[in-house]
Amino acid sequence: MFDTMTLTKIVGGFCGTFLVFLLGGWAAEAIYSGGEGGHGEGEEQAYVIPVEDATGGAAAEEGPTPEELTAQFQEAFAAADPAAGEGEFRPxxxxxxxxxxxxxxxPSLYGVVDRPVDSIEGFDYSGAIEKVNDVWTPEHLNLFITNPKQYAPGTKMNFNGIRDVQDRANLIAYLATNPGG
Incomplete structure (x- = not known):
């Protein structure tokens, strides 16, 4: 079966592998923490990623307010093309x-425009949207499909949203025609 020499080789192989990993971890720590002594208090970081404006950048990424989105949407909805919205519905x-x-x-989106929220029988809703609004008006649909997770935190809908206001307006105009019924 196994003799002493085979067992010694197997144990030596494991110990050698472990030693290589320990030396690799030590070398990586020395490179990224500045070496000599680990992570002491007050030590300077060895590699710093420059950031232009950490506070102003986050505010700029938030985007327009719901009021601004609604105003933009109403203008786009007045000129919406339901035929173009059919293409937006494919995803x-x-x-x-x-x-x-x-x-x-x-849930089925048949008649969704101006339909009460969470009103489809037999569908297991998360309840997150009920906390935000009662009826799917075009304005509420616009805010929701802009960014579902931000509009209704806790929603089950796993969708990043539609960024272009005219695309959202076209989609909602298409849904308002109650296609598919």
């Missing part, structure tokens, strides 16, 4: 149906 169709009563991963 939505992976999880939503336009047929009345046909739920998929998401």
């Amino acid at each position: 939505c169709s992976a999880c939503h149906s336009l047929a009345q009563g046909e739920n998929r991963t998401g």
Whole structure:
């Protein structure tokens, strides 16, 4: 079976591998922490990533307020093209149906415009949207599909949103025509 020499080679192989990992960790720590002594208080970081403006950058990324989004949307919705919205619906169709009563991963979107929130029988809603609004008005739909996770924290909808206001307006105009019913 195993003789002493084979067992010694196996144990030596494990010890050698462990030693290589220890030396690699020590070398990496020396490179990235500035070497000599580890992570003492008051030590300067060895490699610093420069950031232009850490405070102003976050505020700039937040984007427009809900009031600004609504004003932009109302202007775009007045000129919305439902035919163009049909193309915007294609990614939505992976999880939503336009047929009345046909739920998929998401609820049916048949008649969603001006429909009460969480009103489809037999669909297990997260309840996050109920905390935000009561009826799916075009304005509420616009805010939701801009960024679902920001609009209704805790929603089950796993979608990053549609950034272009005219694309959102076209989609909502398409949904308002109650296609698929």
